[in-house]
Amino acid sequence: MQQQWKKTFALIFSGQLFSILTTSMVQFSIIWHLTKTTESAVVLMIAGLAGFLPQVILGPFIGVWLDRWNRKQTMIAADGTIALFSLALGLYYYLGDPSLVFVYVILLIRSTASAFHAPSFQAAIPLIAPEDQLTRVAGWQQLINSFSIIAGPVLGIAVYSATSLGILLFLDVFGALIANVMLLFTKIRQPKPHSPATASSFFSELKFGWNAFIQVKSIVLLTIGTGIFGVAIMPLPTLFPLMTLTHFGRGGYSASIVDGLFGIGMIAGSFLLSMLGSRLKDISYICISMLGIGLTCAAIGVIGxxxxxxxVILSTIMGMMSPFFNGPYAAMLQRSYEPEILGRVISLVTSVTLLSAPIGLSLAGVIVSNFGVQAWFFWSGIITLVSGIFLYVQFKRMQVNVKVTTTGADGHSY
Structure with a gap:
């Protein structure tokens, strides 16, 4: 039994590696293609919104469907949809040059499918792995994500330059098909289905998911902290090149070194988390991550x-600290709620996380324009540092991390 769940994840993650990597390659290459062919900030903004907004808008609602549907079939359908519309866009680029409207529509559809895939995958993990191994599994997942973040743009540009965007989109189809084939060979236990009375009322299920979420005060507190953390930290990848150029007076080669070593730090941190597993409490990993990121970020804000x-060294350390927040946070969610309601909780929390990105970018634009790029690094570091200390103190007081097994108004137990 101990080896069986590991074999299952080996199959799933090997497929997901191809899918996530090719998707990262395509996302970067589409933005680069639009940049190169249009040189329009408006076009890039619309493309960014098309690939982002569906996940924010749909997030609080799709959890109801995820908890109703078979999670394995949902992942296969979502990846299949991404593959189908990647194929359509690839054929269009291969045969000619599609209109911008067509590209926007494809990006919207891909983003909508991703909104179903990611939380469904997260909600399926505790149905496979033992509870005491969830942090280790989160480390494996962070390792795949970190590798794709680094390798995706590099490989995407290489394939794009050597062939075309159409060929690259065909590779994305291939990656999605591999992920689906691997899923077909795995068995994922399905949670107890809803009663007919519950399943017939969408909004009652949505309300029940919200009520279940707010009952675990520790997760509510952590989600609020995550929102604040996201506002402070999300703009940093965008600001690293600006810091390199305006503060240090260096060019693109130096900026690529900073970006590359930050990614290598993420891989190292993910690998370390997968090795450590549950040796520390999840909240301890999270607070250590926030303290490390806060200190390095504040130091960058005052460096000469x-x-x-x-x-470069501080950026690498910051990258290494990042997986110790994301991985344990996902594991805490998976431990704190029963599988029957986990889809609703994860989709809700994902929306909060995604929403922090545009808020942070908007604020960063104003702060950096008026006070310089170092001001954002320094104060975001201080905010992160204070937030990490606050969360640690609050969790020491609360000592609460229990599963929700509340009974709904219809008498159905979750």
């Missing part, structure tokens, strides 16, 4: 112009 090497 002649200390570029230290900027």
């Amino acid at each position: 112009q002649g200390l570029f090497v230290y900027f």
Whole structure:
């Protein structure tokens, strides 16, 4: 039994590696293609919104469907939809040059399918792995995501330059098909289905999911902290090149070194988390991550112009700290709620996380324009540091991390 769940994840993650990697390649290459062919900030903004907004808008609602549907079939359908419309866009690019409206529509559909796939995958993990191994599994997943973040743009540009965007989209279809084939060979236990009375009322299920979410005060507190953390930290990848250029007076080669080592730090941190597993409490990993990111970020905010090497070192450490937040946070969610309601909770929390990105980017634009890029690094570091200390103190007081097994108004137990 101990080896069986590991074999299951080996199959799933090997397929997901191809799917996530090719998707990362396509996302970067589409943006680069639009940048190169239009040189329009408006076009890039609309493309970014098309690939982002569906997940934010649909997030609080799709959890109801995820908890009704078979999660394995949902993942296969979502990946299949992405593959189908990647094929359509690839054929269009291969045969000619599609209109921008057509590209926007494809990006919207791909984003909508992703909105179903990601939380469904997260909700399926505790149905496979033992509870005491969820943090280790989160480390494996972070390792795949970190590798794709680094390798995706590099491989995407290489394939795009050597062939065309159409060929690259065909690779995305291939990646999705591999992920689906691997899923077909795995067995995922399905949670107890809803009663007919519950399943007939969408909004009663939505309300029940919300009520279940807010009952675990520790998760509510952590989600609020995550929102604040996201506003402070999400703009940083965008600001790293600006910091390299304006503060240190260096060019694109130096910026690529910073970006690459940040990604290598993420891979190292993910690997370390997968090795450590549950040796520490999840909240301890999260607070250590926030303290590490806060200290390195604040230090970058005061570093001198002649200390570029230290900027590179601090950026690498920051990257290494990142998986210790994302992985344990996912594991905490998976432990804190019964599988029957986990889809609703994860989709709701994902929306909060995604929403913090545009808020952070908007605020960063104003702050950086008026006070310089270092001001954002320094104060976002201080906010993250204070938030990490606050969360640690609050969790020490609460000592609450229990599963929700509340009975709904219709008498159905979750």
